[in-house]
Amino acid sequence: MPKIGMEPLRRRALIDATISAIGERGSLNVTVSEIAGRAGVSSALAHHYFGPKEELLQATMRQLLADLGHDSVAALRKATTPRERISAIIAVNFNAGQFREETVHAWLAFYVEAQNSLPLRRLLGVYARRLHSNLMSGLAPIMPRAEAGQMAEAIAAMIDGLYIRRALRDGLPNPASASGLVEDYVDAKLAQRAGAR
Amino acid sequence: MPKIGMEPLRRRALIDATISAIGERGSLNVTVSEIAGRAGVSSALAHHYFGPKEELLQATMRQLLADLGHDSVAALRKATTPRERISAIIAVNFNAGQFREETVHAWLAFYVEAQNSLPLRRLLGVYARRLHSNLMSGLAPIMPRAEAGQMAEAIAAMIDGLYIRRALRDGLPNPASASGLVEDYVDAKLAQRAGAR
DNA sequence: TATTTTTAATTGACTGGTCAATCAACAAAA
């Protein structure tokens, strides 16, 4: 029973189904049929809208990236001081929406797939650069540029690491304690700087 | 031209081939034939010695784990103070053998596969617990247990995160700067403690 | 308004290719 204007709805449903399918399987080893089934359509329709599977995966990754970006700008808008900007970025990465198990699984799976796919690698590059520059917007005003760069690198690594550990032993790093660890690192570094002055 | 005593040699060659194949492809999407080919044998022989593919993967993971464990005990033996023990563990994870690109790729790929495989998940659990306890052996003597636990968790996350970032944009975090970031975190935390006393 | 034509949505059936796993057979050492 074809109703017009289905395309955007179907695209969105297929992308959502891709995230949840990957989240459950824990890897990109999900068939197009499986994804389409979850979205309530046939695999042929998925190919109709997205072409080859690879494109559906890229669209899904872009969605994940867009969601994270949206949350980030919203959080940064509320921050007034540099220190608050740092905390805002950390908080975003561990909020309920981003730190969901299926989302974390999807990110991890995409990291692996990116080794084989230039488009996916580019998208992850966008993510890494954006995280870095967001962190720098809070760090650069309060310390020398070089030092800020190092610290942004360390914070980013810690966030990625907590994601990976979340994927492994589910539950252990809950959102609050995970962001607490990163905040604690920031506090320690800032205290060290203040003391040395 | 069958010569006796080939089994251990073949097993080892197949495991090495698995690591390098996964390292190059960047994912576990390597065929048994590809692996066997690299080891200079037929795929049938791989199945003869390891049975299903899954078992070959497990054996490979165990090998990776054993190598890391071996390096760790060697490094810890040379450390005399608690602070040196911490540095020893950090150094091991970023030394030339462990931080090779293909090794890093293999670890990452196994992290993803572990979501689907109980045996692999168990093996990664062994790794996580061992890393944690090695770090604790350096941290526990110099701070309260709870605090040491937190810090071990943070260090471990940072190490894992640097691995993931290494896999993504190859080159950027070179061994020296990667371990430098972690050492810097440890120094900041210890300075913070010393200052607060 | 009634009728025809075009366009969008949708799927079942099919194809071609890939790959893990098996097996029967063979070669050489013990």
Place this chain on the structure above:
DNA sequence: TTTTGTTGATTGACCAGTCAATTAAAAATA
């Protein structure tokens, strides 16, 4: 002649991607 090492050939399953065919809404035409 038994055991160990080894492989080519084959099977069976799975799956991405294609295509022709179907339905109904929308637009155009009479």
